Amino acid sequence: MSALLEIHDLSVERGGRAVLSVHSLDVLAGEVLAVIGPNGAGKSTLLLTLARLLKPSQGDVLFHGQSLSTLNELAFRRRIGLILQEPLLLDLSVFDNVRTGLRFRGLPKAETRRRAEEWLTRLGIAQLGTRRAGSLSGGEAQRVSLARAFALQPELLLLDEPFSALDAPTRARLLADLQSLLADTKVTTVFVTHDLDEALLLGGRVAVLLGGQLRQVGPPEKVFSMPADEEVAAFVGMETVVPGKVLESDQGQVVVDIHNLHLEAVGDFPPGRQVLFCLRPEDVTLWKQSRLPQSSARNRLSGRIRRMLPQGPLVQVEVDCGIPMKALITRTSAREMDLKEGQEITASFKATAVHLIPR
């Protein structure tokens, strides 16, 4: 796939302060690139810069190999679609809202009608056509916003956390519909979100922005299982991140020393190498007995439950095993095992669940 967008040494300032710096990033034609990061990471700034609604203080963005600064601004904006967090519909009927961008482009009335009807139907809201935008629910309004952008048949679709203000069931339905629309239209998309599930569901590739810096780009499974650094690891949910030193190394397997605990992991690092030992809480199994049956889990640690934090249907259990470790278990498991704070417990995890980051 060729690159539709190429970002080179991009730097953006707002209010005299540098808020975004991206050395190099390509958006390939037809792909969905999910840009993830916490609030204030510079995600929206990146999106607005790509839409040419913010001017970079330095660097360049190429669209089909041509610098955005040399393209006619209005002509470029009419080749993209932009969806923001709030639907920001105009005080018009739903039908006229979907036609807005088409009318800006001076398309014939019959064509604007045809496209608006088509996209209202595709988004399952044809029956809302005559309703005023102000009378819609949040989910309906965001569907209109999607129809309005897709009706433009953009070459590049930019979405800025479009579902973050919606309730969970509405969000799930919209995400599923958007996923199938993106697959059908194959429109090149940059999707900004702080929600990791959304990124996993939609993103063909994931880019991680932290503190205005692009930290990692790659397939979601790689970014989520092999984060590039400590902060990316923390952001993608590696709850246990502790420094250690490689003691032994043999054919892709290593033993890491962490405060005199010897833990096994998969990696190719020489002895003596300083590493960060990362582990997801869902990869940790808890046992009440200290003598465990034979299993493929290479690491077993005894400790005491420090804290139990309910998280919806799950419970996050913090265990002090010499290193602070977190395990995520269901409420049912916690109840049946009768877990309590202060109780002695054994934690086990496989060597393959560990991700090592060189320091």
Add this chain to the structure above:
Amino acid sequence: MDLIWQGIREAFQLLTSNAEVWGITALSLQVSGLATAVSLLIGLPLGSLLGLGNFRGRSLTMSLINTGMALPPVVVGLTVCLLLWRSGPLGFMRLIYTPSAIVLAQTIIAVPVVTGLTAAALQQLDPRLRLQLLGLGASRAQMIWALWREARLPLLAALMAGFGSVISEVGASMMVGGNIRYQTRVLTTSIVLETSKGAFEQAIALSLILLLLAYLVNLALTWIQQRRVKR
């Protein structure tokens, strides 16, 4: 109390029989309507620039406009008088004591009102709406038109406030128009004159017309508001 009832009775008789009363009313509407239209032509773009723009001196200009919204009509009258007086810098135009002079003075009164309320109306819109419109491919002109459309109710209120400020003012009209019978006599100056003469029935008749005008203007605004709510 009798004086008031008698005044109202005679006022209704005057309204049906006195052509001069209706002539004064027509001139008032003509002068204030024209002043409001001119103030709209100036105030709408200027208010949009202040409401949407981001430039040096914007805050200072905005504070001057806000001060201008409370401009005393007599001060405007005095200033326009000095400008249009025969020996004044614009005396050669021979506009003093003409309806044009009243239009000029009333425009000066209405422009800050329309400008200030236009800026406020546009500032109340979600600032991200501008980004969304541009993202939909709007040109600058299309964006501003769409924003005016979104803010049409407060903009309508700005228009009504501009009209209200000039149809009811008396100081400037009196000073630059001279209250000349059949030429520059408008409702407010006429009411002052008739009251000073003790011709209360005439003054009450003119006041009723002024009130009726104010009521009709508000009725139109309310009708437009209700129409929007029902949709």
